[in-house]
Amino acid sequence: MSLPEGHPTVHEHWGRKCPVTGDSHDFCPPQEGDIRSVCPALNTMANHGYIARDGKNISAQDIVVGLKACYGLSNPLAYFLSYVGFIILRKFRRISLAEIGKHGAVEHDASLVHHDTPEGQEYAPIAIDPALVETFIADVRPTAKEVQGSTEDGVEFLMNAEDVGRSRVRREKECRPVDAIHAEIARGEMAIILGVWEKKTRTKAGIPVDWVQRWISEERLPEGWKPDHTENLLDVVKRAKSIKAAADMIRQEEAANVPPPKPV
Ligand code: HEM
Known part of the structure; x- marks a missing residue:
């Protein structure tokens, strides 16, 4: 099916790869299948390719590297935010951005x-x-x-x-x-x-x-x-x-x- 004229290109993100922005940190909004979080800082990092643009398979260390490159955070601040965040979330593996929004953890x-998270729901x-x-x-x-x-x-x-x-x-x-x-x-x-x-x-x-x-x-x-x-x-x-x-x-x-x- 062809897209109407002027319709933004629809494409797939694989990890950090975006066929439109290439290796740059240009903005690309989430595409179908991409995952985002409740945090504007992390979503912005994904939208600019400082962490995986698809929002999947992200380690605490990926976030440390991204926070330093994207926002200029110091090593102690980047390590503190990322690793303490993962510890509060009890995640000792790679995660998708959505997992950050577990209600009552950091969220x-x-x-x-x-x-607010609706009553009875696990994620915000x-x-x-x-x-x-x-x-x-x-x-x-x-x-x-x-x-x-x-x-x-x-x-x-x-x-x-x-x-x-x-x-x-x-x-x-x-x-x-x-x-x-x-x-x-x-x-x-x-x-x-x-x-x-x-x-x-x-x-x-x-x-x-x-x-x-x-x-x-x-x-x-x-x-x-x-x-x-x-x-x-x-x-x-x-x-x-x-x-x-x-x-x-x-x-x-x-x-x-x-x-x-x-x-x-
Ligand atoms: C440059 C670093 C960061 C900045 C500036 C930042 C900023 C923000 C802001 C302003 C919000 C509030 C959104 C709202 O109130 O609607 C937010 C939400 C959130 N952030 Fe971040 N964040 C950063 C890093 C992180 C990291 C490293 C994690 C976890 C590993 C994280 C997890 C969250 C979570 C769970 C929320 C939801 C809190 C809520 O319920 O509003 N953030 N962040």
Whole structure:
């Protein structure tokens, strides 16, 4: 059967091989039969051929090599994320990306752009909800509109730890409760990318919101971007603490603004 004109080419991925991108790290979305996960970072690595493009037969060491090449993570950070992830998952063999989403292992409720795992299911849904992506972006201050309307020089639309804290508070109210360890994991996930992409302007330090939006919804790297520094474990720990401090502050402010119950 021939494809209609203009239809994107449909092809097969074998491990890291893609007939369209060849050996390059150009983006290619998952093709029929490819497997993806609940993690935007790992899916992006597969979509750019830093790990198997088909999302199958992936070892912890493949992920270490991919995390270093794709995001510029330091050796200790890459080893920590990958091997500790596999240990929590109790996987001592190669896995497919879908296996990473076992509910309650690393995976947790109150994700930023995914729905909670339905009751009784073993694996979390990998579908990204575009409405959740929109609200995640809408949590950023100053907002897109405020940035566009600004008369100040060099103002850019950036997301920082405080913005992520705002999203964490919102999702943890909207969803089923998460325990302290999974809340920490959730903060750590965003802390890594805040460190990998941070840029500073006169008014704010943060990561370009259009980069995050594309990464978390299309699972694609910014065009032509390559790591410009080594991102280390200590920096990620500090950023995760900043997200927690921001979230705690927002919760305190919200609690202070709740009007006292009316006397009966
Ligand atoms: C550069 C390294 C990484 C970054 C920046 C990163 C970032 C993220 C982000 C932002 C999410 C949240 C998606 C959402 O809330 O909807 C996520 C989810 C997840 N990641 Fe990663 N990740 C990285 C590496 C890894 C590794 C190495 C593993 C496991 C071996 C992993 C496993 C997961 C899992 C299981 C989830 C689902 C958590 C949930 O329920 O939301 N990630 N990751």
